[in-house]
Amino acid sequence: MRPSRRHVLQIGGGVLAGLVWPRPAFAAEPVEILMGGKADGSHVWFDPVGLHVEPGRTIRWINLDPGNSHTATAYHPKNFERPLRIPERAEPWNSDYLLPDESFSVTLPVEGVYDFFCVPHEHAGMVGRIIVGRPNAPSGGPAAQALPDLALRAFPSIDEIMQRGIIRRT
Numbered sequence: 001m002r003p004s005r006r007h008v009l010q011i012g013g014g015v016l017a018g019l020v021w022p023r024p025a026f027a028a029e030p031v032e033i034l035m036g037g038k039a040d041g042s043h044v045w046f047d048p049v050g051l052h053v054e055p056g057r058t059i060r061w062i063n064l065d066p067g068n069s070h071t072a073t074a075y076h077p078k079n080f081e082r083p084l085r086i087p088e089r090a091e092p093w094n095s096d097y098l099l100p101d102e103s104f105s106v107t108l109p110v111e112g113v114y115d116f117f118c119v120p121h122e123h124a125g126m127v128g129r130i131i132v133g134r135p136n137a138p139s140g141g142p143a144a145q146a147l148p149d150l151a152l153r154a155f156p157s158i159d160e161i162m163q164r165g166i167i168r169r170t
C-alpha cells in the first residue's frame, strides 16, 4: 500500500526536526535524497544524485532549499509526456511541488534504472538516477532519448553508481 501524499508530508515534517545528514542507512528506513539550491537560485540539485538500493526500498525526497519549490518526477510518458527512463513495469511517480521542508516518498519494488527530474529545473540539470537491484534486469534501463543537455550531463553513469553505491553531488 502506498501512503497518501498528505500522510507522507506529516511524517516528513515530524522527522525533519531531528534530521542529520549523512545518516546511517538501516534496511527499514527510507533513503533520503535532499533537494537543495543556492540562495540566489543560480544552482539547484538533488543530493545524492545517484543511488543504488535493494528492491523494495523506500526513497524519500526532502526539500531543504529555503528559497525554492522542487519536484521529484519520474521520466515517464504519463508525466508531461517525458521519455520513459524507468523500468517498463514500474509505476511512475510525481511529487508535485514540494515547499521548503516538505517531503515525498515512493517505494521501488521493480529492479532497474530510474531517472527522475525536477519539473521547473530539468533544464538547469536538476535530475537524478536510482538503480534498484540489478541495472540490467529485464524490466529495462534508461532510454536514449533527447533530454536537455545539462540534464543528460548530470546523470552519474550506471557503472559509477554500482561501484560506489551513492554519488553525492559535486
Ligand SMILES: [Cu+2]
Pocket: 044, 069, 070, 071, 118, 119, 120, 121, 126
Ligand atoms: Cu527544482
